[in-house]
Amino acid sequence: KTLTLEAVDLQWAIILQIFMLIWYSPVEHLTVRNLTFRGPLEELTEYAFQPLLSSVEQLISLDGSMKALTLEHVRNKVYYFNQEILYRQFSEMNIANLTIADAYMPHMLCPNRTSSFQYLNFSHNALTDELFQNCGTLADLKLLILQKNKFESLRKVSFMTSHMKSLTYLDMSNNLLRHDGAGVQCQWAESLAELDLSSNQLAGAVFECLPANVQKLSLRNNQISNVPSGVAELKSLEELNLASNRLADLPGCGGFTSLQFLNVEMNSILTPSADFFQSCPRVRELQAGHNPFQCSCELQAFIRLERRSGGKLFGWPAAYVCEYPEGLRGTELKDFHLSPLACNTTLLLVTALLLT
Numbered sequence: 146k147t148l149t150l151e152a153v154d155l156q157w158a159i160i161l162q163i164f165m166l167i168w169y170s171p172v173e174h175l176t177v178r179n180l181t182f183r184g185p186l187e188e189l190t191e192y193a194f195q196p197l198l199s200s201v202e203q204l205i206s207l208d209g210s211m212k213a214l215t216l217e218h219v220r221n222k223v224y225y226f227n228q229e230i231l232y233r234q235f236s237e238m239n240i241a242n243l244t245i246a247d248a249y250m251p252h253m254l255c256p257n258r259t260s261s262f263q264y265l266n267f268s269h270n271a272l273t274d275e276l277f278q279n280c281g282t283l284a285d286l287k288l289l290i291l292q293k294n295k296f297e298s299l300r301k302v303s304f305m306t307s308h309m310k311s312l313t314y315l316d317m318s319n320n321l322l323r324h325d326g327a328g329v330q331c332q333w334a335e336s337l338a339e340l341d342l343s344s345n346q347l348a349g350a351v352f353e354c355l356p357a358n359v360q361k362l363s364l365r366n367n368q369i370s371n372v373p374s375g376v377a378e379l380k381s382l383e384e385l386n387l388a389s390n391r392l393a394d395l396p397g398c399g400g401f402t403s404l405q406f407l408n409v410e411m412n413s414i415l416t417p418s419a420d421f422f423q424s425c426p427r428v429r430e431l432q433a434g435h436n437p438f439q440c441s442c443e444l445q446a447f448i449r450l451e452r453r454s455g456g457k458l459f460g461w462p463a464a465y466v467c468e469y470p471e472g473l474r475g476t477e478l479k480d481f482h483l484s485p486l487a488c489n490t491t492l493l494l495v496t497a498l499l500l501t
């Protein structure tokens with residue numbers, strides 16, 4: 146039921162014949178890695194491709210055993226033909242899972258009829274914002290992976306999902322996504338529960354363009370310097386990853402009333418707010434390590450917070466180390482102590498006056 150082919154380097158016509166043979170077989174999961182399409186001169190015309198592709202088109206519309214097709218590391222050495230013919234074959238396949246990864250693919254067509262796709266993985270290609278715009282035939286699609294492509298507009302990505310009524314998971318990591326805000330409206334699939342926007346070029350305005358019902362959200366490795374209050378009402382959000390951004394403090398939970406897990410590691414937080422768990426009472430775990438902590442009087446309140454939190458600070462104590470001042474660099478926060486006299490200005494002045 147499972148067949149894997151490695152290092153396939155054949156002419157187009159032969160590869161298509163192999164696919165047709167497998168389609169008629171009991172194979173349910175076909176994986177082809179390191180696939181190279183070739184074609185002699187007489188096959189470089191659209192005319193030569195059409196008969197074979199027409200046969201494949203008739204074939205893939207039938208109910209066969211095939212459930213999943215995976216093509217990884219694809220190289221095409223046949224240049225002179227209409228590539229839309231090929232995209233059409235893939236878009237019309239009557240299977241549940243399709244993966245075409247690392248294939249330099251610049252586009253994919255919207256299926257002409259209601260598609261059976263439930264899982265699509267087009268990672269590491271050259272796809273752009275025009276993918277699946279106004280496409281209403283992917284109503285059964287649940288998981289969509291588009292990482293490592295060339296998407297730029299978060300707004301267009303949201304409109305792409307708006308017709309995908311069953312979509313629950315979307316991976317848009319490692320793209321070129323931006324969102325300028327300024328009142329621009331976004332429209333996401335209402336079913337979208339998990340969204341990965343890590344490793345893009347997003348700033349704080351991203352919180353104006355997020356799915357209303359998202360439960361798990363990753364904004365890791367972006368350019369977010371603050372989480373605007375009163376902008377996003379993400380009442381279903383339970384997990385938020387803001388690691389490797391530019392935050393100067395812990396965000397509040399004004400718009401995230403259901404938040405349970407927050408990751409703000411590797412930001413620019415010198416002195417975290419000590420009232421975090423009061424403003425975010427439902428948070429069960431806070432990951433705030435690997436920040437450049439400034440060990441001063443202001444940090445004492447955060448250190449006391451750890452003692453009262455009951456182990457909610459993930460990675461404590463190893464990931465919480467003083468960065469400033471230089472004389473304390475490398476000291477774990479649990480070992481940093483200042484006397485009450487040094488941190489209480491009034492007490493210090495009274496003591497000095499009495500001594501005088």
